[in-house]
Amino acid sequence: MNTHSIPHSTTIKYPTLVEVCWQSRFRYLRGVILAVVGSLLLTLSAKVQIPFHPVPLTMQTFVVLVIGFAYGAKLGVLTILLYLAEGALGLPVFAGTPEKGIGLAYMFGPTGGYLLGFVAAAAACGYLAEKGWDRRVSTTFFAMLIGNLCIYALGLFVLGALLGWDKPILQWGMYPFLPGDIFKIILAVIVLPVLWKTRYFNNHDFNNHDFNNHDFNSHDE
Numbered sequence: 354m355n356t357h358s359i360p361h362s363t364t365i366k367y368p369t370l371v372e373v374c375w376q377s378r379f380r381y382l383r384g385v386i387l388a389v390v391g392s393l394l395l396t397l398s399a400k401v402q403i404p405f406h407p408v409p410l411t412m413q414t415f416v417v418l419v420i421g422f423a424y425g426a427k428l429g430v431l432t433i434l435l436y437l438a439e440g441a442l443g444l445p446v447f448a449g450t451p452e453k454g455i456g457l458a459y460m461f462g463p464t465g466g467y468l469l470g471f472v473a474a475a476a477a478c479g480y481l482a483e484k485g486w487d488r489r490v491s492t493t494f495f496a497m498l499i500g501n502l503c504i505y506a507l508g509l510f511v512l513g514a515l516l517g518w519d520k521p522i523l524q525w526g527m528y529p530f531l532p533g534d535i536f537k538i539i540l541a542v543i544v545l546p547v548l549w550k551t552r553y554f555n556n557h558d559f560n561n562h563d564f565n566n567h568d569f570n571s572h573d574e
Contacts, residue, residue, distance in 0.1 A: 365484075365485070366483050367482070367483055367484060367485040367488075369422070369423055369424060369425040369479075369482050369483065370422065370423040370482075370487075370548065371387060371423050371424050371425070371428070372425070375387075384428050384431070387424060387428060387432065388428065388431055388432040388435050389435070391416075391420050391424065391432035391433075391435075391436070392432060392435045392436040392439060392446070394416050394420075395413060395416055395417065395420075395432075395433075395436045395446070396436070396439075396446040398411055398412045398413040398415070398416040399411060399413045399446065399447055399448040400448065405532070405533055405536075406532065407529050407532070408529045408530065408533070410533040410536070411448060412537070413448065414471075414474075414500075414501065414504060414534065414537060415537040415540065415541065417433065417471045417474055417475055417500070417504070418474055418475070418478045418496075418497060418500040418501075418537075418541065419478075419541065419545075420432055420433070420475055421474060421475035421476065421477065421478030421479040421482065421500065422478050422479065422481075422482040422487045422496070422541075422545060423482075424475075424479060425479045425482060425483055426475070426476050426479030426480045426482075426483060427479070428479075429475035429476065429478070429479040430472055430475050430476050430479065432475070433471045433472050433475045434472065436471075437460070437468060437471075437472070440455075440456070440459070440460060440468075441456060441457055441460060442456070443455050443456040447459060447460075447464075447468070448464075449464075462515075463511070463512050463515050463516060464508070464512075465511050466507045466508040466509070466510055466511025466512055467504055467507065467508035467511075469507045469508075469511070470503050470504035470505065470506065470507035470508050471504065473503040473504070473506075473507060474500040474501070474503040474504050475500075477496075477499050477500055477503050478496055478497075478499070478500045481496040481499070482496070487545045487546070487549070488545075488546055488549045489546055490542050490546050493541060493542050493545050493546055494538060494542050497537070497538040497541050497542065498538065501534055501538070505526075505527055508526055509522055509523070509526050509527060512525065512526045
């Protein structure tokens with residue numbers, strides 16, 4: 354391969370983890386299966402709480418961001434939208450459901466902005482993964498930070514709009530969760546770059562952008 358013909362990295366679409374691990378001619382079927390599996394993981398991560406300080410920790414935001422990294426922007430967003438659609442139909446897929454309400458009533462409540470933030474975060478992390486940001490420690494850190502900022506920006510905006518900006522919005526909607534988010538960022542920074550450095554991924558020679566023999570330039574899950 355003539356390395357001089359390789360475009361600048363900003364124009365290259367890197368294959369995602371899923372595209373490397375599961376190469377299939379039936380991409381739409383693969384996309385449906387992955388979206389369903391992703392929505393199940395989102396539900397499970399919303400329900401399982403891990404003892405942590407100052408508030409119990411769930412891994413849902415971690416799962417949201419990793420879905421973006423692993424699936425890419427398009428399939429990542431579609432997976433989050435499927436999860437939200439399940440919740441809108443009344444399935445108890447969200448944290449605190451059905452105890453705190455279900456369906457659209459829950460989604461239009463104080464936590465609704467964070468759910469919208471999931472979509473933006475998956476899109477951002479998926480886009481950055483397609484630029485190769487999940488392959489190095491430094492860029493994975495910044496990508497995780499951007500994903501978390503997407504969630505907080507929309508979450509705090511809706512929280513403040515509904516409850517009033519005179520209330521302690523940051524104390525209610527951000528500060529207690531920051532230690533857990535730092536833990537998740539560290540976990541992602543360790544796991545994702547290490548995965549790309551394993552023998553399986555190196556054997557596929559994707560880090561050299563040799564896509565001519567791999568039909569990964571289209572992203573039509």
